[in-house]
Amino acid sequence: MSLPELVTDPAILCGYLSDASNSQGTADGLVRPACTAEVAAVIRHCQEHAIPVTVTARRTSTTGAPVPQGGWLLSTEKLATLHAADDADAGILLGEYQSQIEALGLFFPPDPTSRHECSLGGAVACNASGARTYAYGPTRPWIRQVEAVLPDGSVVVADRNTPSPWPVPLWREPQVKTAAGYFPATNLLDLLIGSEGTLGVITRVWTHLLPLPKHVLALFTFFPTRASLLGFLTEVRATRGPVGTPSIGRETDGLRPRCIEYFDRRSLDLIRGRVPLTEADSAVLFEIEHEGDPPLDRWVEALQRHGALVEDTIVADDDAARARLHAIRHALPAEVNEIIARSGVRKVGTDFAVPDSALAEMLDLYDDTGMPAVCFGHLGDNHLHLNFLPRTPAEWGEAKDRYMQLARRAVALGGTVSAEHGIGRMKRAHLAMMVGEPQIEAWRALRRCADPNEILGRGVMV
Numbered sequence: 001m002s003l004p005e006l007v008t009d010p011a012i013l014c015g016y017l018s019d020a021s022n023s024q025g026t027a028d029g030l031v032r033p034a035c036t037a038e039v040a041a042v043i044r045h046c047q048e049h050a051i052p053v054t055v056t057a058r059r060t061s062t063t064g065a066p067v068p069q070g071g072w073l074l075s076t077e078k079l080a081t082l083h084a085a086d087d088a089d090a091g092i093l094l095g096e097y098q099s100q101i102e103a104l105g106l107f108f109p110p111d112p113t114s115r116h117e118c119s120l121g122g123a124v125a126c127n128a129s130g131a132r133t134y135a136y137g138p139t140r141p142w143i144r145q146v147e148a149v150l151p152d153g154s155v156v157v158a159d160r161n162t163p164s165p166w167p168v169p170l171w172r173e174p175q176v177k178t179a180a181g182y183f184p185a186t187n188l189l190d191l192l193i194g195s196e197g198t199l200g201v202i203t204r205v206w207t208h209l210l211p212l213p214k215h216v217l218a219l220f221t222f223f224p225t226r227a228s229l230l231g232f233l234t235e236v237r238a239t240r241g242p243v244g245t246p247s248i249g250r251e252t253d254g255l256r257p258r259c260i261e262y263f264d265r266r267s268l269d270l271i272r273g274r275v276p277l278t279e280a281d282s283a284v285l286f287e288i289e290h291e292g293d294p295p296l297d298r299w300v301e302a303l304q305r306h307g308a309l310v311e312d313t314i315v316a317d318d319d320a321a322r323a324r325l326h327a328i329r330h331a332l333p334a335e336v337n338e339i340i341a342r343s344g345v346r347k348v349g350t351d352f353a354v355p356d357s358a359l360a361e362m363l364d365l366y367d368d369t370g371m372p373a374v375c376f377g378h379l380g381d382n383h384l385h386l387n388f389l390p391r392t393p394a395e396w397g398e399a400k401d402r403y404m405q406l407a408r409r410a411v412a413l414g415g416t417v418s419a420e421h422g423i424g425r426m427k428r429a430h431l432a433m434m435v436g437e438p439q440i441e442a443w444r445a446l447r448r449c450a451d452p453n454e455i456l457g458r459g460v461m462v
Helices: 010-016 036-049 094-102 120-125 188-192 226-238 265-270 296-305 319-343 356-367 393-412 428-435 437-450
Strands: 029-031 053-056 072-075 082-084 087-089 143-149 155-158 201-207 215-223 259-264 282-290 314-316 373-378 383-388
Touching: 010 029, 010 072, 036 053, 036 072, 036 143, 036 155, 036 201, 087 120, 094 120, 120 201, 143 188, 155 188, 215 226, 215 296, 215 319, 226 282, 226 296, 226 356, 259 265, 265 282, 265 319, 265 373, 282 319, 314 319, 319 373, 319 383, 356 373, 356 383, 356 393, 383 393, 393 428, 428 437
Parallel strands: 029 072, 053 072
Antiparallel strands: 082 087, 087 201, 143 155, 143 201, 215 282, 215 314, 259 282, 259 373, 373 383
16 A cells, blocks of 8 residues: 655645644644555554654644644544444544434434534544533443554554553543543553544544434523522432433433533623623523423422522523524633634633532632633533633733642542543643653553554653
8 A cells, every 4th residue: 555645835734733722833744544544554654764643633632632743744634434324434523423413313422612623533532522421421432443553553443342452551540520641441442542642543433322312402591609509500410310321211300411511700701792691600501301391390490499590591492592502602712712812822721620529619719810711611520611811921821820720739639630631742741740650651651562663642641
């Protein structure tokens, strides 16, 4: 198998040298293989000549993982065929894949915010999650097997019965939603999921699917105080079902949302004009799957018990109305990015998750930033994104210091330094702080065993 064309034109390369973190890289060339055999040929060639390879997909990462530091870029963009409802090439857009299978009445639950811009393979490589992770978990449980090219150029199809060809250092992950470090499993599939392009190039994905929910009710609800919000959240969690199972058919078993999305007062200030002007301390977006009549009365009664501002609640029980609420949610990070771009400094935002018992403390810490900031995100998993909005380089330095203080506290409380964005190149020091240098060295040994020339994803994660 001959190699695909090596692109060295700077005008083309420049479109591949950054990601959503706005970090910039350099590369000697770009290859865009159109099949797995071409991917394998590229990897074998680069091993033979000790050429570093950085895998890139749609560059929605916020951690610099697909940003090259020399060597070749390998783009999966041409691997984009849908073979069957549960079988697709890694380069297909995740949102496009979901739209196609939903037309068949099927459902693939993972929903990262960037799902209409990221690839299916990228979601697997990062073990992506999103709002629905509260009910369904991250990408991992929805993957049955993958085809991948390993660092030696061999092609494997791995499922959970495929042993890892390398000794895997086991460790105890924090008991929270997390995407930090290699997954502690001895099977190759789970080791590749979340490995951020460092142990193999995923080329094809077989998924586990569910029937598409018939109806989804969305509520955008306002709370006057932190206490009222946390009281309501406690009631919701009391009837939470097993993660990874749908709530369809069990709508009467308490309050069973598939997502719980949080907006602090400062976030609401950014999106005024899109939501009612209330005296709210915060707001929460819930989504509830149901088969018949929407369970609105039960939710309203519970909200009233906890003092929510029920009269201001926005109710959406059709696709168009829910799309408008999602536009509100997605407008926030876009507005944050615009503010940061105007300030001329780089973004500083948290991706921590903590146990239920630590949520109130982290919310208090997120309130005390000492500079402009907004906080929003996945409240059900205690996984909130505090976005600092520094206006000067000095404030950016203060934000970085505050970020590290918050990271240390999240870890001390039993949490993680990355709940969904991964480690990439930008959070290696945070991962080392979380797990300790002996664990980092054990992972380095894994990488050396899998990839003696360390060509694949050099500088990513460890």
